[in-house]
Amino acid sequence: MAATQETVEQVQKLEMDKYKYGFVTDIETEKAPKGLSEDTVRFISAKKNEPEWMLEWRLKAYRLWLTMPEPKWGKLDLPEIDYQDSYYFSSPKSMEDRPQSLDEVDPELLRTYEKLGIPIKEQEVLAGVAVDYVFDSVSVATTFRKQLLDVGVIFCPISEAIQDYPELVKKYMGSVVPQGDNKHACLNSAVFTDGSFVYIPKGVRCPMELSTYFRINELNTGQFERTLIVADESSYVSYLEGCTAPQRDENQLHAAVVELIVMDDAEIKYSTVQNWYPGDEDGKGGIFNFVTKRGICKGKNSKISWTQVETGSAITWKYPSCILQGDNSVGEFYSVAITNGRQQADTGTKMIHLGKNTTSRIISKGISAGKSQNTYRGLVRVAAKADGARNFTQCDSLLVGQTCGAHTVPYIESKNRSARLEHEATTSKISDDQLFYCRQRGISEEDAVGLVVNGFCREVLQELPMEFAVEAQQLVKISLEGSVG
């Protein structure tokens, strides 16, 4: 009997482990009525106490959204999205009056973070990371803000930036991703609820890594983050974004927009670890992750570096891009996308070379397992005036199992003869030799796969900041559990 009981417990534990971060915290929330209409947009705007110009901007986006077609070009089996069956705003009720310190924060919330393995107090001390937590739609606590302000760095929820720095927001919001860019970005423009705003003034090297933890909590709440980062001349910032979400059954819509603006000699490094609920084994539930991320290298010698580790979501539709406008500007894209179960990922990047001597580098590693489909889709475009442009692209795919798919769809357009473009792509499976070698040395098959895959992704993972690198390696391993044997 005892043995049986033990087995049951073990099995239960395994189930839990599959999605470690799958739980729902019980907090009362204040929601906008279900569905999307002009009233919803007005409700959100009013809730946020927004100025008139912001409401106008949102409404303009909403009206445009109504006319826009669903983007269909991805290699995704996408169900019809019922936009009326979703909530567009919810905030933890106890947040009406913003707490000034952590002590005032709902203890339930704090426990949630603890479950996530990021005790806030520890993080305050640790490594100087300032965390702008987004719990559903309202920022809960922003740490280290004062210290950042001392050097002139603005790091705050975007809703606050709209109140406190309207000139900056007016100037830059929508300047990289216009409202009408695509339907998902347009929806975000109309109903975005929160996100981060970062401004690094001239000549400042941000003294710490900035980080936001996104987390979807309330059932049926779409998340519409909007992030805007401006790096002024000769500045530098490294920004970390990580996501986990509780387990649930209904598909959830997520449409985020991230805009980066980089001036002369400045640099933004943007890292993402995305591990949202991917749905169960039959593909039920899971997050729809439609993200529009784009940065512009406005100034000379500027640089944008995107690094992403995508392991979660039922559907990922995401193309972090760089517009290389300034001469000598640099764009980088490092990506690991892992799909398992019935996940679908269609991700990649766009590098638009406009300025002279602009360089870009794309390293993409796709791993598909189970019954998943994983697509790299990218564009490298060299305009006629981009003399001396240089691109190197490498996209490798790894297949684990016989029922998954790996696809590569690169577009390369060159209008300049002095541009040097190189693209290479390979697809293969984990070789039996590699597995045999590991097994021979006493490593279990599952660990061996984890090891080989981690090696396959190494080029990308080493681009991540320390804080993320360790977590990402774990994530890579966990994501492939159950895919072999």
Added chain:
Amino acid sequence: MVTLSSDKEAFIAQYDQSKDHLPGSDIAWLAELRAKNIALFEEVGLPTGKTELWKFTNLNPLKKQAFSPPSLEETIFANSNELPRLLEEGSSHRLVFIDGHYSADLSDDKLPSGVSLQSLSSVISAGAIGLEASIVPRERQEEQPLVALNTALMSDGYVLNISKDVSVDRPIEILHFGGGKAEQSYHNRNVISVASGSKVTIIENVTDRNDNVYFSNSVTEVSVGENATLHHYRVQASNKAAFLVSSTEAVVNKGASYDSFLLNTGARLSRTETNVSLIAENSSCHLNGAYMGTDDQHCDITTRVDHKSPHTTCDEVIKGVLGGKARGVFQGKIIVHELAQKTVGNQSHRAMLLSERAEVDVKPELEIFADDVICSHGCTSGQIDKEQLFYLRSRGLSTDQAQALLVNAFLAEAVDAVQNEGLKDLLLVRISDWLEQNPN
């Protein structure tokens, strides 16, 4: 003769006017097939930039022209020696098409045993026996409106059958000689069927006699039987006003090989599409090519290889050189279906831009549904290496000479894939000639 501008309606009107005179109008299934295809064409229309498969190739210059159906009156050539040939006389069997029509008088009448060749029009007038199976609708036909247009309007072409276990001694050279009258359109339909164990080389020479604008929209159906080998070479050296669109669909059986090479220097706008299905074990294909463009030429090479069975192989090496305002397009898709384990698929495209306004657009695609495969593609684009140029200049070559030498070497690598020595030499000469005529 009614002249029509060539937007969708014009072609439909052309069909309406000529449907009773097209070959086989009295054969029920053929008339029905034509009607079905013109309806499909009407529904889909000419491809536009919004059609994913035609993203980089815009047919607007074609739409601005007016084309009439080919005239039936035969152009008189005193003898076949007036016509261009690729291989020396006596080293090939030559067939001649003048303005889209088969000319029996100008073609070699003696073909080796085991080779049967008939013109499409004669096959149709003899009752179109056996033809129905060869021109079955393609998969994804809605993506190929120009194939539908061809099916509706096809008037001639060739039907080539190689019997079992025949090794044809000399290459079969097929001359497509166009441009007799300005502003005509030809819709040729060809069928190549190589029975099991046979071996044959087919060389198609697409050229013309003047600078007349014409539109050639040809479709070729190829089947390669078990353990057979087909070398299918194509030289497109038409004038720079012509529009050349061709679509070849090849089905390759067990142990068989389809080996193709395209050299393209001609046409205002060319689109050469090759789709290969590797349907049984150990089938393989090579899709190689080289293209050169200058002025406002547009050269599009589109390939698709479907690996439908385990142990299949494909190899593609394509190189292009572009000067003037020329634009090169390469779209290559490799699809490995679920069952096709142990597939090997390699593809490479390299382009060299010689002038400031040249442009190249590339879309190599891998779609893979099986895990035990080795697939890769590589693409590069750039200009002549300055170091190499300097090296040659320092040894006394003029810039033009040095450039020509380097471009020559760049393209020669692609031509290496051609198995026929005579043709290979000729292609190298063509490349040198082109470089002399087009010092960019």
